[in-house]
Amino acid sequence: MRDNDGDPLLLGQRVVAILETGLRTATYKLATLMALIDHSIENVPANPDDVLDIPIPALAHRVLEIYWLQVRPFEGQILSQKTGAPNATIPNAARRLRAEAQVGTSRVPIDVAISRVPQAYERVIDEISLCLAGEPLRRLQRFGGSAESDPFLYDDAFLQKPSSSAKRVRGYSIELKPGVAHGLARLAGLLKPALEIMWVDDVRRMNRFLHAEVPDVAGHLFGRERAALERVREPFKDAFGPHCFYCSTHLPTGNPIDHVLPWSLVGIDGLANLVLACARCNGDKSNALPAVPIIDQLLDRDPGVLEQIASEIGWPTQRDRVVAAAVGIYRMQPAGVPTWSGYKQTTRLDIAFPPSWE
Template identity: 70%
Template sequence: MTEPADPLLLGQRVVAILETGLRTATYKLATLMALLEHCVENLPADPAAVLDVPIPELAHRVLGIYWQQVRPFDGHELRQSTVSTARILNATRTLQQAADSRRRGLSVDIARLRAPQDYQRAIDAITLCLAQQPLHRLQKLPGASTSDAFLYDDAFLHDKVSLATLRAHGNAVQLKPGVAHGLARLAGLLKPALEIMWVDDVRRMNKFLDAEVPDVAGHLFGRERTALAVVRGPLKEAFGPHCFYCRTHLPANNPVDHVLPWSMVGIDGLANLVLACARCNGDKSGALPAMGLVDRVLDRDVGVLEELATALQWPTQRSRVVAAARGIYLGQPAGVPTWSGYRRRERLDISFAPWWMGA
């Protein structure tokens, strides 16, 4: 019987792969981030289980990561590769132009609804690029002739692999026993480390980004996340002009908050968005919310959310919120502090797990 991966050893091996040698693009980092998100949202019930990871799903997540990053920074288009053919970035920009997303500030999920054929072409291009480059090379140490396949079997991947070959292998890689659980548990530690490496790589690839240029990290990983202002009014009409957390009456330009924080999982669907006052929004920031708050947000009228989604052409993503919440909380150590309201914290206790923990 194969022993499941040890999370600590798994994390050490991932970091070692990334820290050894010079990265020529940020694609490996993006692929690992996408893998972390996928494991959190598709956590197997058995900690020792394998997990099939569809490469097109990884492509969608990678597209979402680069979606905001391709916008100009201080008038410059940031290089994220040392080679001229930046396939993933080019596919991202092409889709944005087709969906008119750069002008309107639309998210990738809305672009998918508005330009489905262009979206599929982008996914196909990114899928092939992931298979030929980062997935093929992610587990190989510099100078090694073969991979050390500790995450997934990559024997069928190579730099000339075709879409037909990928289809023959189910368009997926299979994570080895226990790897999905290990990566989900490590997500909170690995994601900040990946972001630090990413910022360092982008500074290295763009000579104008010297140490005096601030907020590169903010540009890459969160500033101007998406144009959320368009959902503010409809949410007020549907649920009332009150803060979701403290019920105070809201002014005209109140924040729209991600209940599951953007820093943990980038879900912009209506099921993860609530109205908040500036005080609660600032105090909560990127903190893990108490499970009772997740209960409340998932208890909202699904029919109302779907009506808003249709009217706004904005995805609901409720099933994704459920899956992400389950993965996030199961990966937390017992007793970790959670945010339960303005200047209030409570210790995490999953002994009385809500319904969505077993979904």
């Protein structure tokens, strides 16, 4: 029997209660939960009652991916992510990987660093895996004031005696309990914005210079700056023509680059999730879930063309992740949910799941 009685909303309430009642001295719990949600979306089991095994190094990669953008200086200052510790373990590991990969403060995806310095990346993953096993995974299910965990997400008994060996932790996995992966994937659109709000509040509290008037802390933390995507624009125009992906209107200089699967939901920056858009469609779509035919159109683009662009500009395609995320997102949607199908247009989702994506 499932600990959450099969109710995704009850699962969501328990997640929020853990975060609201417990003391957060670092952003690690928030990062771990976001990573669990992202992994669940991209690996959602076909059967809602199935468990989901998550190797700790795979979770460490997703946590590193979240901090990858956050560790860049904000208004010339390094943001502390842990009370009294500006160079905490995970952010410090991300900065070190950036330095070794020589990517500076750019927004290039972490895949670029992995391809440049694979051994340094493996060392960083070992370090983060140890950190996750030693703290957030042990404490994530503990309500404030309680000395014991309430293991409703995964069994954490093996983590209560953390190993000091990276080799041992490398072999560890956590197993999400029956229904949890489905619940997290289904609630992603609600839980992730709530986690972001908590994260911004925590970072403001940990960095005294971030007074209320400091602009767009959330944009910096969660990678919503658009400037970094400009390098995609001209290669896409050369390959696909200077037209809006959604409405086919001719595009002017400086048109937007859009994430088809919303960045706020899955955070995939690869070329396979990016398209040219006009300002009107880009603004109207915003963070809405696109209609299924739009995803079909997105995935019908020639993978070879995307790979050629990736090679030329040093930017990953991440097509496998886009497919996995699309499968997870749409599998979780209830029938009849509105999806964005074009400027000022919506379409109710009423389909059998499209197996061609898999």
